Amino acid sequence: MPDDYNNGKSKSRIIVIGAGIGGLTAGALLAHRGYSVLILDQAFVPGGCASTFKRKGFTFDVGATQVAGLEPGGIHHRIFTELEIDLPKATPCDPACAVYLPTEERPINVWRDPEKWQEERQRQFPLSEPFWQLMEALFKASWEFQRRNPVLPPRNVWDFLQLTKAVRPSTFITVPYTLFTVGDALRAYKLGNDHRLKKFLDLQLKLYSQVDAEETALLYAATALNVSQLPQGLYHLQGSMQVLSDRLVEALEKKGGKLLMRHTVEHVKVEKGKVTAVVICNQRTGEVWTESADHVVANVTVQNLVQLLGNKAPNGYKRRVEKLPPASSAFIVYLGVDESAVPSGCPPHLQFMYDTKGPIGENNSLFVSVSHSGDGRAPDGKATIIASSFVDTQQWWLTEDYEGLKQQYTEDAISRLAKFFYLKPETIVHVEAATPRTFARYTARDQGIVGGIGQRISTFGPFGFANRTPIKNLWLVGDSTHPGEGTAGVSFSALTAVKQIEAR
Ligand SMILES: Cc1cc2nc3c(=O)[nH]c(=O)nc-3n(C[C@H](O)[C@H](O)[C@H](O)COP(=O)(O)OP(=O)(O)OC[C@H]3O[C@@H](n4cnc5c(N)ncnc54)[C@H](O)[C@@H]3O)c2cc1C
Known part of the structure; x- marks a missing residue:
C-alpha cells in the first residue's frame, strides 16, 4: 500500500x-x-x-514513432x-511519409513544406486540387476551434458553454460537412473513380482514423491530412x-x-x-x-x-x-539491422501498399519507421526498422498455433520489406514481433486492440x-x-x- x-x-x-x-x-x-x-x-x-523496449543495444518504440x-x-x-x-529534442519529419502504391517504384512524398506538398499532389493526382483546398479550409477552421479547447461531446451545461466559447464565425464553415465522409467529398468533386487517389487516402487515413476513406469522417480527415505540414508538422524524438x-x-x-x-x-x-x-x-x-x-x-x-x-x-x-464495430489491432515486426540494410537518404517513415497474397494479405500495408544515425535508437553502424500492419484481432485469439502464425507473419513482413531494404541474414541482428496478444499482455488493452x-x-x-x-x-x-x-x-x-x- x-x-x-x-x-x-x-x-x-x-x-x-x-x-x-x-x-x-x-x-x-x-x-x-x-x-x-x-x-x-x-x-x-x-x-x-x-513506450519502448531494449534489445542487444537497440531501443525500439513499441507503437507510436512520430509525434x-x-x-x-x-x-x-x-x-x-x-x-x-x-x-x-526532436527532428522534423520531411517528408512526413513516403507512400508507395502497389507496383509503383516512386513514392508519393508528403512534404512538410505546404507549397512543395501542393506541387507533389497536383503532379500525383491531377484534377484533385479542389478537394485538397476544401481539406485545407476545413483543417484551418477545425484547428483554430480545437485550440480554444472545446469540450466534445458536451454532456452538461458547463461542457456546452466551453463548446460555444470555442466557436467563431470561421467555425461555421465546418458545420455543413459534419455528416460527410471522405468518400462523400470525393464523389462531390467527381473523384469517386480516381482509384489511385482513393488508395493513397485509404492508406494515410487508416493510420489515424483506423478506417478507410469511404468511412472516415471528413472533418477528422481534414486534420489527419494536413497536420504534417508547416506550421504544424510531425517529429521524430531524439533518444x-x-x-x-x-x-x-x-x-x-x-x-x-x-x-x-x-x-x-x-x-x-x-x-x-x-x-x-x-x-x-x-x-x-x-x-x-x-x-x-x-x-x-x-x-x-x-x-x-x-x-x-x-x-x-x-x-x-x-x-x-x-x-x-470491431476495433483495429496491429502486427508489428521490430528489426535491429546493420546500417547497410537501409538505402541512403531513406525517409524516417514509409508506407508500402501491397497487392500480393500472403499472411499480411492483399490490400494491406506496412507502415515503416526507420531510425537515423545518432538518434539514440541503435549502436554506431546499426539502425532499427519497425513495420506495422493492420490485422484481424480475432484471428490471433482463436488460432491453435499462435507461435506458428506469428512466425508466418514475421517471415511475410520481412520478405515484403526486403523489396526496399537490404535484408539478409548477415544484415539482420535482431528480429522480434508483437501481435494483439502482445499488446493485451503489455498494455492491458482489451483483446490487444490499438489506435482507439x-x-x-x-x-x-x-x-x-x-x-x-x-x-x-x-x-x-x-x-x-x-x-x-x-x-x-x-x-x-x-x-x-x-x-x-x-x-x-
Ligand atoms: C503500432 C502503433 C503505431 C502507432 N504510431 C503512432 C505514431 O506514430 N504517433 C502517434 O502519435 N501515435 C501513434 N500510435 C497511437 C498512440 O500510440 C496511442 O494512441 C497512444 O499512445 C495511446 O495512449 P493512451 O494514453 O490513450 O493509452 P495507452 O498507451 O494504451 O496507455 C494505457 C496505460 O494504462 C495501463 N493500464 C491499462 N489497464 C490498466 C489497469 N487496469 N490497471 C493499471 N494500469 C492499466 C497500461 O499498462 C498502459 O500503460 C500508434 C499506436 C500503435 C499501436
Missing part, C-alpha cells in the same frame, strides 16, 4: 488508472494544479503504446510549458518515444504526485452513481487493497472501463460499447465517447475519446478532463 498520497493541503485525491501518455498528462497537470495524484500502471515501464503537437501552440508544447518542463513519458513523470513527481508501476487496478468502486475508490493489486507482492479517491481518471480503452466497472457499468453505456475508436461519423467528435462518464467523478481519457488516437490526441483529452475536474 502506498504512503498516503494526500499531503493534506491539496484540493482532492485523484487516482489515475494507467500511465499512458493520456494518464501521465492528466496526472502531471492535476498535480501541477494542486491535486494529490496517484497514478497506477500494471506495466513495467510508463508510456503504454508510446505531432511539438510546435509552439501545439498541444505537447502548451502542456510542457504549463508544467515548466523542457520539450524533448526514443520514452522521453515523452519520462518528462511527464518528472513533472508529476516534482509536484508531489506518485506513480506506482506493476500495480493493476482490478475494479472501480461506485456508490450511489458516484465513484468512491479503486481496488489495486500489487503485481510484485500480490497484495490487494482498496484506495479511496474523490475522482478517478481512467486512461484505458472504453471497453476496459466497462470491465472495470463490472455490474456498476450503466446499461446504456455498456450497450453502446458492445455495439461498437474508428473515426466514423457515428463515433467521431460530437458523436464519440465523452471524457465525462455517466458515473459522477469518473473520467475517461485516452484514445477512446475526442480527438482520437496519437500522443497529441490523448493529451488533448487529458487536458479537457483536467479542466472539467477543476470546474467541479
Whole structure:
C-alpha cells in the first residue's frame, strides 16, 4: 500500500488508472494544479503504446514513432510549458511519409513544406486540387476551434458553454460537412473513380482514423491530412518515444504526485452513481487493497472501463460499447539491422501498399519507421526498422498455433520489406514481433486492440465517447475519446478532463 498520497493541503485525491501518455498528462497537470495524484500502471515501464523496449543495444518504440503537437501552440508544447518542463529534442519529419502504391517504384512524398506538398499532389493526382483546398479550409477552421479547447461531446451545461466559447464565425464553415465522409467529398468533386487517389487516402487515413476513406469522417480527415505540414508538422524524438513519458513523470513527481508501476487496478468502486475508490493489486507482492479517491481518471480503452466497472457499468453505456464495430489491432515486426540494410537518404517513415497474397494479405500495408544515425535508437553502424500492419484481432485469439502464425507473419513482413531494404541474414541482428496478444499482455488493452475508436461519423467528435462518464467523478481519457488516437490526441483529452475536474 502506498504512503498516503494526500499531503493534506491539496484540493482532492485523484487516482489515475494507467500511465499512458493520456494518464501521465492528466496526472502531471492535476498535480501541477494542486491535486494529490496517484497514478497506477500494471506495466513495467510508463508510456503504454508510446513506450519502448531494449534489445542487444537497440531501443525500439513499441507503437507510436512520430509525434505531432511539438510546435509552439501545439498541444505537447502548451502542456510542457504549463508544467515548466523542457520539450524533448526532436527532428522534423520531411517528408512526413513516403507512400508507395502497389507496383509503383516512386513514392508519393508528403512534404512538410505546404507549397512543395501542393506541387507533389497536383503532379500525383491531377484534377484533385479542389478537394485538397476544401481539406485545407476545413483543417484551418477545425484547428483554430480545437485550440480554444472545446469540450466534445458536451454532456452538461458547463461542457456546452466551453463548446460555444470555442466557436467563431470561421467555425461555421465546418458545420455543413459534419455528416460527410471522405468518400462523400470525393464523389462531390467527381473523384469517386480516381482509384489511385482513393488508395493513397485509404492508406494515410487508416493510420489515424483506423478506417478507410469511404468511412472516415471528413472533418477528422481534414486534420489527419494536413497536420504534417508547416506550421504544424510531425517529429521524430531524439533518444526514443520514452522521453515523452519520462518528462511527464518528472513533472508529476516534482509536484508531489506518485506513480506506482506493476500495480493493476482490478475494479472501480461506485456508490450511489458516484465513484468512491479503486481496488489495486500489487503485481510484485500480490497484495490487494482498496484506495479511496474523490475522482478517478481512467486512461484505458472504453471497453476496459466497462470491465472495470463490472455490474456498476450503466446499461446504456455498456450497450453502446458492445455495439461498437470491431476495433483495429496491429502486427508489428521490430528489426535491429546493420546500417547497410537501409538505402541512403531513406525517409524516417514509409508506407508500402501491397497487392500480393500472403499472411499480411492483399490490400494491406506496412507502415515503416526507420531510425537515423545518432538518434539514440541503435549502436554506431546499426539502425532499427519497425513495420506495422493492420490485422484481424480475432484471428490471433482463436488460432491453435499462435507461435506458428506469428512466425508466418514475421517471415511475410520481412520478405515484403526486403523489396526496399537490404535484408539478409548477415544484415539482420535482431528480429522480434508483437501481435494483439502482445499488446493485451503489455498494455492491458482489451483483446490487444490499438489506435482507439474508428473515426466514423457515428463515433467521431460530437458523436464519440465523452471524457465525462455517466458515473459522477469518473473520467475517461485516452484514445477512446475526442480527438482520437496519437500522443497529441490523448493529451488533448487529458487536458479537457483536467479542466472539467477543476470546474467541479
Ligand atoms: C503500432 C502503433 C503505431 C502507432 N504510431 C503512432 C505514431 O506514430 N504517433 C502517434 O502519435 N501515435 C501513434 N500510435 C497511437 C498512440 O500510440 C496511442 O494512441 C497512444 O499512445 C495511446 O495512449 P493512451 O494514453 O490513450 O493509452 P495507452 O498507451 O494504451 O496507455 C494505457 C496505460 O494504462 C495501463 N493500464 C491499462 N489497464 C490498466 C489497469 N487496469 N490497471 C493499471 N494500469 C492499466 C497500461 O499498462 C498502459 O500503460 C500508434 C499506436 C500503435 C499501436
